[in-house]
Each structure stands twice: as structure tokens, then as C-alpha cells.
Amino acid sequence: MAASFSSLALTQVLPFLPLAQGDIDYQTDRRGEPGLIDAVLAQTGTTVVFVRDGLVAVPDGQAARVDYETAKIRLAEVPGEYVLRGFGGALGDSEETGVIAMFLGSYGVGTAHPQAVVALDVSGLADAAEANGDDHAGASSSTVLPTVLKRALERFDWVSLRGFAAHGSARQVGQATTAVALCMWHASQRHCPRCGSPVRPANAGWAQRCVNEGCPSHRSLLFPRIEPAVIVSIVDGQGRLLLQHNKAWKNPTRYSVCAGFVEAGENLEHACRREASEETGLKLGELKYLGSQPWPFPASLMVAFKARALGTDIDVDNRETVDARFFTRDEFADALTEGRVAWPGKSTVARYMIEEWYGQKL
Ligand SMILES: [Zn+2]
Structure with a gap:
């Protein structure tokens, strides 16, 4: 992977996030x-x-x-x-x-x-x-x-x-x-969400125009909806990292950090605290912003935080999350070596968040 950094996308903690490093001038x-x-x-x-x-x-x-x-x-x-x-x-x-x-x-x-x-x-x-x-x-x-x-x-x-x-x-x-x-x-989106008429690409492909001249979206255009999601590396008082396994994941060794979509009326901090509480029963203290990454599968924006857990009593919801536990760096290294835990994919922000905690590239 070429180590080039987009000066516009630069964030302090996770400077290189795949998908986020395009350096083209949008003009x-x-x-x-x-x-x-x-x-x-x-x-x-x-x-x-x-x-x-x-x-x-x-x-x-x-x-x-x-x-x-x-x-x-x-x-x-x-x-x-x-x-x-x-x-x-x-x-x-x-x-x-x-x-x-x-x-x-x-x-x-x-x-x-x-x-x-x-x-x-x-x-x-x-x-x-x-x-x-x-x-x-x-x-x-x-x-x-x-x-x-x-x-x-x-x-x-x-x-x-x-x-x-x-x-x-x-x-x-x-x-x-x-x-x-x-x-x-x-x-x-092939039809106008306002009036149901067909839409045509506009603004050099970055927008759409409703073909119905009487519709407000004919003049004001339609723009892509981006869906924000939070992702949080949760660390306890001893510096251990929380990793969890989701029911939906086919690979039983797949473990990652806490994540979920931002809901209506929430700010990002609320979404982090709600997701952690729902999935693992943990209450979070201070949150620190790590970086963000576009994730167009199909329309997400991943916003990464690091948080301190206020306790260590884990209570998984068993609907989405079926296992969650804190790992020391040694425990994590052993679990990797023994194949009990596998990495999140190379393009994911989760991978860089775990590396940031671990202190070295995986
Ligand atoms: Zn319309």
C-alpha cells in the first residue's frame, strides 16, 4: 500500500485509513x-x-x-x-x-x-x-x-x-x-423521493435532478444520503481492549470492536454510548475522536472513537452480540497465534483501531 496521505483527510490518531486517502482536487x-x-x-x-x-x-x-x-x-x-x-x-x-x-x-x-x-x-x-x-x-x-x-x-x-x-x-x-x-x-435511487418521477444525473454525476418541472427537486436537485455509523474501541482501566463477536458473522474467530448506525435524533457520542450499552452492557466515560472513513457498502461513513469503559461487567445482548471480552495485549497476541481470533479485513477502520491499541502493525 502506497504511503501517501491526503492532506485534506488527515486525522491525528489514525493518519492512514484506506478508502479515505484520495488526493484528487474535487474542483x-x-x-x-x-x-x-x-x-x-x-x-x-x-x-x-x-x-x-x-x-x-x-x-x-x-x-x-x-x-x-x-x-x-x-x-x-x-x-x-x-x-x-x-x-x-x-x-x-x-x-x-x-x-x-x-x-x-x-x-x-x-x-x-x-x-x-x-x-x-x-x-x-x-x-x-x-x-x-x-x-x-x-x-x-x-x-x-x-x-x-x-x-x-x-x-x-x-x-x-x-x-x-x-x-x-x-x-x-x-x-x-x-x-x-x-x-x-x-x-x-431511480425515482424522486418527493414525487416519484424519474431522475436524471446532474452536477457532473454528483447529484440528480427530478424530471418533473413542478417538483422542488427539479430546481434544488437531489444529493446522496450518507449514513453515519460509529465504531468504538473500548478500553478498561487496565488498558485491556474489548473485542466482540456478532451472531451474523459466519467466521467464529472473527472479533472486532463495537459498532452501529447512528439513529434519528442522536449525536455521535450518544450513538457510541447507546451501542456499547445495548451490545455489552458497558457504560462509557470519555470519548476521543480517532478518525473517519467512507464505507460505501452501500452508503456509510464510519466515525471512529476510543472510549474508556466505566466498569468491566459485560452483559451481551445475545441478539446481535454473542460474545465479548477484554484482552490484554499478551492475551490478544496468544489468541491470534492460536487462531482463536482473526483480524478484521485490511481495508477496515476496525483493523487500524486495533493496531492503534496494540501499538504496532498487525
Ligand atoms: Zn420530484
Whole structure:
């Protein structure tokens, strides 16, 4: 994993959180420019990356590397000009092409050679191709797709963001995280929540517009809803860390820290204290902010805290949490060695929280 840090995303305690290290300049002021996507695609140095149903495209043969711990994977990239030529000089309306174009921003803004990145969400094409199948009755979206792009898409492998995050550069994982988050949102919201009319992508893929001109969301636009979740490493008076196992986890050796969604009317601190109390019966004292991480599966934002438990009497709820216990560092190391406890995944904030407590990389 490349050790680059996004200066904008920097947090003191957990400086490197996967998915949170993208260093692209969003250039939010440009999103409303008419014809932005076509203009950016025509620009020298622009690259295009691809997402589909929450997956990211990687070069042919690279998907298999996900299973190898140290293997590097990169995103499949196609020059913007090449894509634009394929579409005959203009990408046009997403309704016709089945493609949602998203302007992710640029590197080197203000220099002679800024490098822009556009993500194309091709989920609509895959759907159309599948629906058309072998009978050629529906000659819609799939025939609009330029041959050059069709060939490129056939050559790509597709991997999950979680799979990619453990193997990609911090910069490309940042691009993939944004593209997947927007892709999941466009897929889940096809109609206006206010009036039920269809929606169209707006603001270079970062928003949607309701097609009903009489609806407030036609003018004011619709934006992605992000769902905050808290995650807390709970430590007792002796510095032991609480790890718990959830009923829903198939792997019996999977243990992690306390986590849950923020509920209506709560602040983050309340959510931490409520979750701890519900799952383990523990009351929490002071809370310290550790960092945060986008987690678009499908729309979460993980907000990490460290907390001191005011007692050590654990009473698990047995609905969600079936086991919870405090570990000293030695006990934890033994449990790992003996295979009684396994790590949270490499891209998760939980892993970095446990490392922070443990005092070294795992
Ligand atoms: Zn509407």
C-alpha cells in the first residue's frame, strides 16, 4: 500500500485509513459547467475509469490477484479522447447511452498539465445487454455503445471495492471509492423521493435532478444520503481492549470492536454510548475522536472513537452480540497465534483501531 496521505483527510490518531486517502482536487466549482464532461474528455491527460454495480474495472487478469496479500492491482484506465471519439465527439444524454459520467476532479490543478479523471458508470449497459440477451428485439442501449468501448469493457476484469482497496494505490482507491459511492447511489435511487418521477444525473454525476418541472427537486436537485455509523474501541482501566463477536458473522474467530448506525435524533457520542450499552452492557466515560472513513457498502461513513469503559461487567445482548471480552495485549497476541481470533479485513477502520491499541502493525 502506497504511503501517501491526503492532506485534506488527515486525522491525528489514525493518519492512514484506506478508502479515505484520495488526493484528487474535487474542483466542485466546475460541476455545473455546461458540457463539462465532453470538454474534460477532450483534454489531453484525462483518464477514464469504469464502475459497474459497485465493482471497479481492472486490467484483464488482475482480478485473480485479490487473493494474494502483497499483490498490487491498478484500475483499468482509458484516455478520455479515446472514449470521446468512440461516442462520436459527445457522450450525450445518459438516457440514450446507458452511461452515467462522473467528473471526479483533477490532479495538478493550476499547473500546465492538469490531469482530470472521469468515471463512467456502465451498470446501465450491462443491464441492457443482459435484458437483450440473444434475441435482438431490444436494440436500445447496447447498440448505442461504441465498439471501442465495448471491446474495452469485454477485456476488463471487475473486482469489488473492498477487494481493490487492499491492493491499489491510495490515489486510485480514492477514485474508486468516490465512483462506487456515486454508482451505488444512482443505482438505488431511480425515482424522486418527493414525487416519484424519474431522475436524471446532474452536477457532473454528483447529484440528480427530478424530471418533473413542478417538483422542488427539479430546481434544488437531489444529493446522496450518507449514513453515519460509529465504531468504538473500548478500553478498561487496565488498558485491556474489548473485542466482540456478532451472531451474523459466519467466521467464529472473527472479533472486532463495537459498532452501529447512528439513529434519528442522536449525536455521535450518544450513538457510541447507546451501542456499547445495548451490545455489552458497558457504560462509557470519555470519548476521543480517532478518525473517519467512507464505507460505501452501500452508503456509510464510519466515525471512529476510543472510549474508556466505566466498569468491566459485560452483559451481551445475545441478539446481535454473542460474545465479548477484554484482552490484554499478551492475551490478544496468544489468541491470534492460536487462531482463536482473526483480524478484521485490511481495508477496515476496525483493523487500524486495533493496531492503534496494540501499538504496532498487525
Ligand atoms: Zn420530484
